[in-house]
């Protein structure tokens with residue numbers, strides 16, 4: 001059985017004080033959870049403070065992006081070595097906002113996914129179609145393109161330490177969740193791709209999160225689907241109470 005993984009993508013929110021308050025509250029509220037992997041994804045400037053607060057707890061730490069080089073003349077970027085050094089376990093790669101606003105491509109996503117593994121970080125690789133893709137019937141084509149190219153060149157072991165987040169772009173921050181059936185259909189499709197690319201054992205073991213307007217009131221129906229193994233939570237992860245309710249979806 002795959003252990004569910006619920007991750008908060010805080011996006012560009014929270015100053016140091018706000019982040020510390022949120023994660024301190026959260027730490028107490030989820031302390032009794034052992035059957036779900038819990039991850040928070042704050043902005044770079046608060047990673048260090050949050051890492052200190054969640055040390056030796058059941059909460060893991062994710063960054064929201066990184067560059068693939070270790071160091072050097074790349075003004076404004078941050079490296080996998082630095083994320084590891086500050087205490088990150090995971091790194092979100094290829095979020096649709098990065099693809100849409102910051103020129104992220106399958107090629108840069110693949111470089112980052114490989115660099116994350118090279119430095120012992122587990123990538124949470126985001127994939128998903130835009131509204132116009134869904135309306136013109138090319139959802140599977142787009143998702144396949146993201147999955148196959150983003151994961152190109154990974155070993156089976158690296159794949160087992162990779163999380164995929166399926167996030168239909170039309171459902172992100174819009175309040176329009178994909179129905180559990182719509183999400184399940186794509187999750188199953190992704191698992192089939194993993195079986196083709198790696199093996200059926202690997203495909204069965206990899207965790208695939210759903211993301212896009214996941215809230216306390218819809219999480220259980222999504223999680224009840226056989227191929228949905230967790231959630232990547234934006235808006236609802238900014239509040240300790242609602243994120244806790246999502247983590248405790250059972």
Ligand code: PGA
Nearest residue numbers: 172173212213233234235
């Ligand atoms: P949302 O964001 O939960 O606010 O829709 C999800 C995401 O973008 O990861």
